[in-house]
Amino acid sequence: xxxxxxxxxxxxxxxxxxxxxxxxxxxxxxxxxxxxxxxxxxxxxxxxxxxxxxxxxxxxxxxxxxxxxxxxxxxxxxxxxxxxxxxxxxxxxxxxxxxxxxxxxxxxxxxxxxxxxxxxxxxxxxxxxxxxxxxxxxxxxxxxxxxxxxxxxxxxxxxxxxxxx
Amino acid sequence: xxxxxxxxxxxxxxxxxxxxxxxxxxxxxxxxxxxxxxxxxxxxxxxxxxxxxxxxxxxxxxxxxxxxxxxxxxxxxxxxxxxxxxxxxxxxxxxxxxxxxxxxxxxxxxxxxxxxxxxxxxxxxxxxxxxxxxxxxxxxxxxxxxxxxxxxxxxxxxxxx
Numbered sequence: 001x002x003x004x005x006x007x008x009x010x011x012x013x014x015x016x017x018x019x020x021x022x023x024x025x026x027x028x029x030x031x032x033x034x035x036x037x038x039x040x041x042x043x044x045x046x047x048x049x050x051x052x053x054x055x056x057x058x059x060x061x062x063x064x065x066x067x068x069x070x071x072x073x074x075x076x077x078x079x080x081x082x083x084x085x086x087x088x089x090x091x092x093x094x095x096x097x098x099x100x101x102x103x104x105x106x107x108x109x110x111x112x113x114x115x116x117x118x119x120x121x122x123x124x125x126x127x128x129x130x131x132x133x134x135x136x137x138x139x140x141x142x143x144x145x146x147x148x149x150x151x152x153x154x155x156x157x158x159x160x161x162x163x164x165x
Numbered sequence: 166x167x168x169x170x171x172x173x174x175x176x177x178x179x180x181x182x183x184x185x186x187x188x189x190x191x192x193x194x195x196x197x198x199x200x201x202x203x204x205x206x207x208x209x210x211x212x213x214x215x216x217x218x219x220x221x222x223x224x225x226x227x228x229x230x231x232x233x234x235x236x237x238x239x240x241x242x243x244x245x246x247x248x249x250x251x252x253x254x255x256x257x258x259x260x261x262x263x264x265x266x267x268x269x270x271x272x273x274x275x276x277x278x279x280x281x282x283x284x285x286x287x288x289x290x291x292x293x294x295x296x297x298x299x300x301x302x303x304x305x306x307x308x309x310x311x312x313x314x315x316x317x318x319x320x321x322x323x324x325x326x
Contacts, residue, residue, distance in 0.1 A: 035318050037311070041196050048199040055206045056232060059214070061223045073214045078207075154195070161191040 003071040011126040012068055016080045023086030033096055038158060039089060045154060046088020049147045051081040064135040068128060080128065087116070091148060092155050105152065113144040167280035171230040174273070175237045182241045188251035193311045194244055200307055201240035201300065208296065209235055212288070220284040230282045238273055242266055243304035251308060263301065270297040 027043075034042070054077075057064045067077045091112055100108045120140055123129050131137075187194060209231070213221045222228055246266040253259045274293050277283045 037192055037196065037314055037318060041192055041199075044196060044199045044203075048203060051203060051206060052236070055210055059210065060221070061225050061228050073210050158192050158195070 003066060004069065005066070005130055006069050006127065008069075012123070012128040013076055015123065015126050015128060016076060016083050019083050020079065020086075023083070023090075027086055027089060030093070033093065038162075041158065042092045042151070042155070043085040043089045045151055046091070047081055047085040049088070049150070050084030053143055053147075054081065064131065064133055064139075066130045066132065087119075088151065092151060095152065095155065109145060109148050109152075112148055113141060116144045117141065167230045167276075167282060168226055170276070170280075171233045171238070175233050175241075178238055178241050178245070182245050185245060185248060186252060187248045189248060189308060189312065190315070193308070193315055194248070196311060197247065197304065197307055198240050198244055201243045201304055202236055204300065204303060205235045205239045216287075218286055218288040220286055222282045227280065227282050230277065230280060234273060234277055234282070239270065239300065242270055242273075243300050246301055247304045247308040250305060251312075266301065267294075267297055270300070 027039075032039070054067055056062070058066060067080060068074060069076070095108065117137065117140065120129065120137060124131070124137065189197070209219075209221065212218045221231055243266075246262060249262045249266075250259055253262055271290070271294060274283075274290065274297070278285065278290075
């Protein structure tokens with residue numbers, strides 16, 4: 001059954017659009033430290049991993065939350081997945097820029113997971129996420145930690161394979 | 166039975182994808198893989214949630230079959246196809262690779278119907294064949310675009326040296 005939370009074009013839609021514009025501009029204006037394809041890969045990773053969780057735990061049989069105004073799949077849902085792209089890009093951008101090494105990986109991943117949680121809390125308050133079946137926000141912490149750790153591994157594999165070419 | 170079979174198939178397909186001779190680098194293959202996963206996810210979600218042309222399983226274990234099929238098997242088969250197709254010389258080899266991969270994709274769909282992971286409501290196996298051809302064409306188009314961009318970047322890099 002399709003659950004409709006609201007029908008108006010309001011805060012949740014604006015959050016997605018404003019976030020996309022600001023982050024898009026930031027990517028464009030900031031100094032480039034990746035090649036085009038490397039940058040694209042990390043952008044797509046953000047989009048890919050966000051969409052993976054949303055299309056896995058927010059659909060039946062699990063269905064722990066809905067995105068945007070209804071439980072149906074809308075165009076705005078797709079845009080909200082693209083919104084994850086810049087976060088994936090900036091996560092690895094600053095990782096490379098500040099040259100994270102050794103045990104500094106732990107605070108780096110914790111800071112980004114806290115930031116992701118903060119964004120999720122904002123999204124929840126603005127009506128971007130609607131939790132169901134008693135889903136709690138802190139359940140997302142391992143998801144963020146895992147997604148970011150995989151991205152760091154992905155970055156190092158790209159680096160080592162392109163160095164060996 | 167469905168879940169072990171899908172895991173076994175996913176492992177073997179992963180082996181093939183890992184060991185075949187590849188036309189594209191790890192970076193290009195990973196981008197292609199992620200984009201193909203995005204395409205399969207959107208296809209399955211739109212077909213089941215929006216258009217109600219297919220019904221996906223509500224069983225938690227069978228849903229894992231769907232996830233493995235959607236997230237690993239289809240994208241890896243497309244990735245194998247693109248690499249082999251781009252490496253093959255002569256139309257016979259290209260046709261052989263295309264038929265082999267299309268047949269495997271189609272067999273996977275038949276398997277998901279057999280195990281009741283998916284149920285066709287307003288859909289049939291022929292329409293599925295068209296979608297699978299679509300995946301292969303999209304994959305090939307993306308591969309050519311990625312190779313073009315990679316070549317252009319290489320030239321730019323050479324110029325800056």
